[in-house]
Amino acid sequence: MNINPCPNHKTDIEACCCGHLSASQTASLKKHLSECNSCRRYYEALIQQDKQLTAWADSLDSRIQAGQNSLLQQLREKEVHPAPAAQPFRYSYFWNAVAAGLLIAAGFFAARLFQPAVNQEKLFAEWSRAIQPQMEQKLAAAVAQQLRPELVQMRNDLADKMTTQINDSAAQTVALSQAMNAKLIREFADAIQTVQSRDRQLVSDAFSRMEEKRQQDKKQTQKAVTSLAMATGEEIARTRRQLSEVSPVLFDSSNTNQ
């Protein structure tokens, strides 16, 4: 059967069972447990489970002890091979590399030390006299024969390459310019459209205002006509009254004739 403790006390109950609550927290929880049935049942179930687990662990205790003793016995009977305190060959690769480096350095310095002495000035004079003119002649001939056509070819290639590059860049510039022009034209057209729509709006607003004004005028005119009619009626009535006062007989006879 599942027990559902209060969600805000569940963690505290579990911590309390593991002994992770302070004295004040425990007292507060105990107070809540005395009031809340489901929390108390959950707490008791956890305590019961803890006892069960402890009993289970205790039931293995004798076997653990036996195993531990057996291991200790095996250790005592085992031959001891103490590890060396220092391990000289542990980094043998490193020391081999160091030795190889030292040998190479020693060989280099030995070669420098015991190399035969050379008279460089004499050697250079002989070379200048015997070999240099011939080498210069051969070099000039070789340049004339082989390098010149290659240089011409290289120059032509370079000229072609430059022309191609110039054409490419010109084409790119034209394309860019066209794109820019198209963009400007679009912007200009957009601006015109904006202005036109604004003008249309203004005209429309003006027409609306005129219509409004006309309606107002119409109303006022109707009102004036009405008031004029009323005034005229009143005037006729007054005139009629005056006439009846001036000549009642005439007015009566005329009324009778009518």
Add this chain to the structure above:
Amino acid sequence: MDERSDQSLTARSRLGDKAAYEQLVLRHYRNLLGLCYAMLMNFNDAQDVCQETFLRGFEKLRDLRDDSLFANWITQIARRLCVDILRQRKKKQIVSTLNEQPCPSAGDYSDLTTAIARLPDDYRIPLVMYYLDGHDERAIASHLGTSQSTVCRRIQAAKQLLHERLSE
């Protein structure tokens, strides 16, 4: 657990001091057995692996670079041995995990053992170590190479899950 003491005992053990190594065995045996039992869920296999681990550890102490990390190092050896056994079991297709016969004198905890065996590894290992080694969370954290708070959280979660499964 005193790490400095572990360090000095390991250093002495490396020089062949059996008494020092026995101290280390006494200190870490239950935790390691808990780990092996949680991984294998077979007590006899766990005992064998635990003993093999300590014997190998004694032979290979020279490979340990930092003596203060003995607990973590020996746990790694045990883990590797347990993984080997689990691999062998898979090969031989022996399902011995849940078929362990309970100890005749220990009472019947088969339901509890089955429920523990079905917990996820992360919860089962600290829970079993916790109960087999007298509730020492710091030692468990040291063996598993994690923090004490993580161990506490996993044990609580394991208990909660166990409660839910046992009360179903």
